[in-house]
Amino acid sequence: MGLLDRIGKVLKSATESSPAKTDPPAKPETPQSTTTAAKPAAETSKQAAPSTTGLFGGTNAETAPAAPAEKKTADTAPSTKGLFGGTDTDATPVADPKDLEKPDATEGLFGAAAAPAEAPAPAVEKAPNSRKLQADGPTSTLPEPDPQEKQIMPVHPKVLMIVHNPPVPSEGNKRLTEIFKWHDPDKLAKGYIEDLQKVSGGYVNYEIVERIDSNIFPPKADGFSYTPDEYVKVMRKEAKPHDPDWLDYQKRIETFDLQNRFLNGDFDEVWVFSFPYAGEYESIMGGPGGFWCNAPAIKNTDRFKRRFVMMGFNMERGVDCMLENFGHRTESIMTELYKRRGKNKDMWKLFTQYEKQNPGDAQCGWMHYAPNSVKDYDWGNTTPVTSYCDDWYTYPQLPHHGKTMDNKTWGGGDMRAHHLWWYEHIPKTTGETDGISNNWWE
Secondary structure: OOHHHHHHHHHHHHHHHOOOOOOOOOOOOOOOOOOOOOOOHHHOOOOOOOOOEOOOOEOOOOOOOOOOOOOOEEOOOOOOOOOOOOOOOOOOOOOOOOOOOOOOOOOOHHHOOOOOOOOOOOOOOOOOOOOEOOOOOOOOOOOOOOOOOOOOOOEOOEEEEEEEOOEEHHHOOEEHHHHOOOOOHHHHHHHHHHHHHHHOOOOEOOEEEEEEEEOOOOOEOOOOOOOHHHHHHHHOOOOOOOOOOOEOHHHHHHHOOHHHHHHOOOOOEEEEEEOOOOOOOOEEEEOOOOOOOOOOOOOOOHHHOOOEEEEEEEOOOOHHHHHHHHHHHHHHHHHHHHOOOOHHHOHHHHHOOOOOOOOOOEOOOOOOOOOOOOOOOOOOOOOOEEEOHHHHHHOOOOOOOOEEEOHHHHOOOOHHHHHHHHHHOOOEEEEEEOOEEEEOOO
């Protein structure tokens, strides 16, 4: 056999004895269940691990939010109206804060890639880091972003939405919103979610995972419930409303199986859209360690394992009042957070100062008081005032730069515009001060 023939035979033999490597087939992903339907009590041992993001159990932003489940109905056929269908024509017009400038450098926020590193600068003493979640104020005193700094991740709290909008047989089975020309609860929810997302700099992203239509008039604490005709007479001033007015929250928990559903991780908080004289608090807290949240904490709810908030919204009113409800919730929580820090470290008390209370040192005021207000709801006061409210754009740095302003600064007396202006000043920066997050939205 020739030399070339022997070489060819060797090469052929080597090729046949070494089969080509192939990658194993990709293992298919197991789809996650997205249903939020109520689970039987026997299944409550399969509890979802509690979220660690946010004070009241907002969902972890790194976990994909569950898709909305099919609607569960109570006492009535499900509404055929889309959850967020149509534009909100009932909402109060809001002034667009076009004067809020945004800096160019936002690298690193919400997980965006950081800018390429430049040549190292000479070592200098670093100022406290106060990089903001969203630019909505002066940036001249902000230090350069720290690439190693922990990022602020958005949260996606899951909401169970309950709507009490029963039909009235004597009115041709028209529902209360139609009879009395009230707001569409779905449009209210949409406007509220969008407003809070915007003013929190994209941090708070509420997601309604289920909507329940209920035909019942919720029972009061003394067991009384309106009939449809009784309620219509009250609203037409043909009868007096029931007294006492307060709602039976324990009965609500039982009716909608809220305990088991909460422990199963179906929702983080409850929004109830109801009618005047329903007995709702604007906000109320339950769970172990629950405290005043513009209402006394719901008793006997330690079995919920962690705290939760239930919001009460009146369909007679608009998004402006919904924002006020959330504002009083904010005031309650921040007051509780700072009450043990001592007077000299109560940054929340400083944030809410106004001219009448603290002459010469007005800050942002609170829900009922703008910096120059002299009485409740005095958002239209035209008296000029020097306020240090814009200092809070660079918190925890407070440069004490006062500006002269009046009602035009916060919407000319419009309730919704004032509340949005106020929320925009709530700090949303990284780091901690005195053991409290500089992102107060957290």
